Amino acid sequence: xxxxxxxxxxxxxxxxxxxxxxxxxxxxxxxxxxxxxxxxxxxxxxxxxxxxxxxxxxxxxxxxxxxxxxxxxxxxxxxxxxxxxxxxxxxxxxxxxxxxxxxxxxxxxxxxxxxxxxxxxxxxxxxxxxxxxxxxxxxxxxxxxxxxxxxxxxxxxxxxxxxxxxxxxxxxxxxxxxxxxxxxxxxxxxxxxxxxxxxxxxxxxxxxxxxxxxxxxxxxxxxxxxxxxxxxxxxxxxxxxxxxxxxxxxxxxxxxxxxxxxxxxxxxxxxxx
Amino acid sequence: xxxxxxxxxxxxxxxxxxxxxxxxxxxxxxxxxxxxxxxxxxxxxxxxxxxxxxxxxxxxxxxxxxxxxxxxxxxxxxxxxxxxxxxxxxxxxxxxxxxxxxxxxxxxxxxxxxxxxxxxxxxxxxxxxxxxxxxxxxxxxxxxxxxxxxxxxxxxxxxxxxxxxxxxxxxxxxxxxxxxxxxxxxxxxxxxxxxxxxxxxxxxxxxxxxxxxxxxxxxxxxxxxxxxxxxxxxxxxxxxxxxxxxxxxxxxxxxxxxxxxxxxxxxxxxxxx
Numbered sequence: 183x184x185x186x187x188x189x190x191x192x193x194x195x196x197x198x199x200x201x202x203x204x205x206x207x208x209x210x211x212x213x214x215x216x217x218x219x220x221x222x223x224x225x226x227x228x229x230x231x232x233x234x235x236x237x238x239x240x241x242x243x244x245x246x247x248x249x250x251x252x253x254x255x256x257x258x259x260x261x262x263x264x265x266x267x268x269x270x271x272x273x274x275x276x277x278x279x280x281x282x283x284x285x286x287x288x289x290x291x292x293x294x295x296x297x298x299x300x301x302x303x304x305x306x307x308x309x310x311x312x313x314x315x316x317x318x319x320x321x322x323x324x325x326x327x328x329x330x331x332x333x334x335x336x337x338x339x340x341x342x343x344x345x346x347x348x349x350x351x352x353x354x355x356x357x358x359x360x361x362x363x364x365x366x367x368x369x370x371x372x373x374x375x376x377x378x379x380x381x382x383x384x385x386x387x388x389x390x391x392x393x394x395x396x397x398x399x400x401x402x403x404x405x406x407x408x409x410x411x412x413x414x415x416x417x418x419x420x421x422x423x424x425x426x427x428x429x430x431x432x433x434x435x436x437x438x439x440x441x442x443x444x445x446x447x448x449x450x451x452x453x454x455x
Numbered sequence: 456x457x458x459x460x461x462x463x464x465x466x467x468x469x470x471x472x473x474x475x476x477x478x479x480x481x482x483x484x485x486x487x488x489x490x491x492x493x494x495x496x497x498x499x500x501x502x503x504x505x506x507x508x509x510x511x512x513x514x515x516x517x518x519x520x521x522x523x524x525x526x527x528x529x530x531x532x533x534x535x536x537x538x539x540x541x542x543x544x545x546x547x548x549x550x551x552x553x554x555x556x557x558x559x560x561x562x563x564x565x566x567x568x569x570x571x572x573x574x575x576x577x578x579x580x581x582x583x584x585x586x587x588x589x590x591x592x593x594x595x596x597x598x599x600x601x602x603x604x605x606x607x608x609x610x611x612x613x614x615x616x617x618x619x620x621x622x623x624x625x626x627x628x629x630x631x632x633x634x635x636x637x638x639x640x641x642x643x644x645x646x647x648x649x650x651x652x653x654x655x656x657x658x659x660x661x662x663x664x665x666x667x668x669x670x671x672x673x674x675x676x677x678x679x680x681x682x683x684x685x686x687x688x689x690x691x692x693x694x695x696x697x698x699x700x701x702x703x704x705x706x707x708x709x710x711x712x713x714x715x716x717x718x719x720x721x722x723x724x725x726x727x728x
Contacts, residue, residue, distance in 0.1 A: 209561050211591055281678055288482050289671045316685045317674060318484055385658070398562045399675050401590060405554055406676065412589045 187416050188409070189214040190400065191245040191253045193238065196224035196425075197336070197433045198370035199256025202279065204437050205373075205397035206254070207419070210404075212411040214419060216248045220450070221425030225332075226259040227303025238264040240450045242272070248420070250274060251409045254400055256370055256393070258300060262309040275403050282399040283366045283392035284313040288321065290388040291364040297356060298325040300368030301332065310368050324360045325368075328352050332371045338436060340374045349375060350382045357383055364388045374437070421445040460689050461682070462487040463673065464518040464526045466511065469497035469698075470609070470706045471643035472529025475552065477710050478646075478670035479527070480692070483677070485684040487692060489521045493723070494698030498605075499532040500576025511537040513723045515545070521693070523547060524682045527673055529643055529666070531573060535582040548676050555672040556639045556665035557586040561594065563661040564637040570629060571598040573641035574605065583641050597633045598641075601625050605644045611709060613647045622648060623655045630656055637661045647710070694718040 190210075192203050196219050203217050218241050220226075226234050238260045242253060253268065253276045255261045261278030268276045287296045298310040304327075311323040330348060339345050353365075365387055367373055373391040380389050404410040423430040427447045434442045463483075465476050469492050476490050491514050493499075499507050511533045515526060526541065526549045528534045534551030541549045560569045571583040577600075584596040603621060612618050626638075638660055640646055646664040653662050677683040696703040700720045707715045 205562075209558070209591065211593060275679070282675070285482070285671050285674045285678075288674070289478075289667055317678075317683065318482065319687070320484060394562055398558050401558045401561070402554070402672050402675060403679065405558075405590075406548070410590065414592070 187214055188249055188251040189216045189420075191242070191248060191250040192217045192256050193241040193245065193253065193260065194219050194256040194370065195226040195260060196221045197430060198332070200434050200437045201370050201373040201391075201393040202254060202256035202396050203419075205393045206400060207438075209397045210401055210410070212413060212415050213404075214415050214417060216245055216250065216420045216422075218245055218422045218448070219424070219430060221423045221430055222450075223424065225301070225303075226257060227301050229259070231263045234260055234263040235267055237450070238268065242268060244422070244448065244450070246272075252277065252400060252404060254396060255279065256396065258304040258309065258368060258370070258392075259307070262304070262307045275407060277396060277400055277403060279370065279392045279396045280309050280313050280368075282395035283368065283390055284310060284317065286395040287364045287366050287390045288314065288318050290390060291321070293361065293363045294318075294320050295322045295360065295362045295364070297360055297362035297365040298323060298368045299328050299331075299353070299365065299372065300325065302327040302329050304368050310366060324356075324362070326352070326356045331375060332369065335371045335374050336433065341378055345375065345378045346382060349378050353379065353382055357387070362387065364390060366390045367392060418444050422448045424448060424450050460487055461522055461524040462489045462693075464515070464521065464523040465490045465529050466514040466518065466526065466533065467492050467529040467643065468499040468533060469494045470703060471605070473707050473710045474643050474646040474664075474666040475527060475529035475669050476692075478666045479673060480711075482670045483674055483683070485686060485688050486677075487688050487690060489518055489523065489693045489695075491518055491695040491721070492697070492703060494696045494703055495723075496697065498574070498576075499530060500574050502532070504536045507533055507536040508540055510723070511541065515541060517695070517721065517723070519545075525550065525673060525677060527669060528552065529669065531577040531582065531641060531643070531665075532580070535577070535580045548680060550669060550673055550676060552643065552665045552669045553582050553586050553641075555668035556641060556663050557583060557590065559668040560637045560639050560663045561587065561591050563663060564594070566634065566636045567591075567593050568595045568633065568635045568637070570633055570635035570638040571596060571641045572601050572604075572626070572638065572645065573598065575600040575602050577641050583639060597629075597635070599625070599629045604648060605642065608644045608647050609706065614651055618648065618651045619655060622651050626652065626655055630660070635660065637663060639663045640665060691717050695721045697721060697723050
């Protein structure tokens with residue numbers, strides 16, 4: 183029997199990270215993805231740092247049995263709280279979502295005014311402004327929490343009048359008070375609203391999807407470590423969720439626009455024994 | 456005395472790589488750049504693989520005395536012929552220009568049709584189609600050599616009617632025969648023509664600058680290896696050229712839009728003793 187194929191592990195507090203998984207599949211079609219969403223304990227935004235670290239560690243311990251070559255933390259909160267810890271503990275590369283979006287925004291911005299939208303937790307953490315300033319202190323960064331976006335996306339509303347009105351209502355006052363030329367979608371749910379956000383803000387603002395950018399940096403790191411598969415994938419992707427798998431399936435199939443097989447419910451406490 | 460500040464070394468066959476240096480300075484303003492352009496032996500496009508490897512090695516040997524933490528090969532030909540060799544020989548990260556542009560194009564393209572323009576050498580080498588296919592075999596890649604672009608840029612003509620007419624004449628037939636939604640500027644001179652190329656092709660085509668993308672990946676790799684400076688730079692950038700320094704200065708000052716200090720002529724044969 184051949185050696186088991188190595189995979190990219192993706193962890194998230196829930197379903198938002200599926201946009202990162204989708205981009206990994208689109209940009210790296212030869213790679214196998216193993217995804218774990220902690221939908222039972224979602225959202226992480228209101229958890230303490232210690233809780234998020236324990237949960238993240240549990241998820242990674244579960245995924246590490248799947249023969250991984252890389253871990254992607256496809257969750258802003260878990261990236262902010264657990265990326266450094268995981269990089270110290272694991273011998274394979276670990277990637278978060280905050281720096282890829284920040285680097286892409288610095289590249290895109292001509293006027294050094296970068297806006298960030300995210301959940302209340304992500305905005306409160308100041309993770310994006312800190313990441314931006316650690317690379318380029320000249321950047322003017324302003325964040326806006328958009329707490330109504332995730333519930334709307336999870337209801338399946340991403341385009342049409344209702345989505346457009348809510349997006350406009352939240353983002354136009356931000357655009358008018360802050361002269362950004364670049365906006366980071368600092369939440370992995372928001373790429374599903376990208377078309378609507380671009381319409382509302384106009385073409386003059388560059389929209390940066392952390393999901394697209396994280397997948398692109400995963401591509402880079404795998405090449406750097408000679409880990410990129412150059413042949414077609416042998417087996418299907420795998421999905422795991424700690425909560426209701428049918429809700430997960432519905433959202434995943436909407437994002438991937440295809441049927442999801444290989445989806446299982448897992449219990450985290452059991453996985454940590 | 457403090458330890459000498461670590462720098463990013465940039466090598467190129469001539470002046471084209473200055474667009475990569477410019478992007479490194481823009482995206483990573485805390486970093487010090489040491490640039491060496493082999494203007495005496497430029498262009499590399501018509502050289503053999505062995506010649507390019509020897510020249511590249513000589514340049515890197517010279518720069519390695521400058522306390523580098525990373526080397527960027529800001530030349531398509533040298534990347535194609537010498538990247539793997541340098542990665543094996545050096546203990547610091549080495550970055551080329553071909554894969555960053557390829558990854559960014561795969562990220563940007565929605566219809567998987569990616570055009571590449573470059574010098575005759577780069578197009579003949581098939582380096583971009585090979586890089587694209589090694590990551591995503593579904594990509595349709597078509598290349599076009601634009602041998603008149605570099606001489607025009609080196610004359611300082613990058614905008615206006617003459618530039619627009621030449622760009623249109625070269626690129627419109629390409630656009631009409633190949634349904635690309637993304638175009639890679641596969642030559643480090645071409646970012647200077649980016650505005651003109653975008654005008655000629657229209658907004659519906661995404662233009663990928665290998666220079667911007669390489670700087671962005673340098674940012675990523677430095678962060679990954681904990682090598683990113685988070686404080687302001689202490690000293691100025693350094694520039695070296697093997698040929699006429701006044702021609703070099705004129706082009707460099709046009710690209711950076713500021714005066715170039717710290718420019719010296721160096722002799723490569725001497726540097727290899």
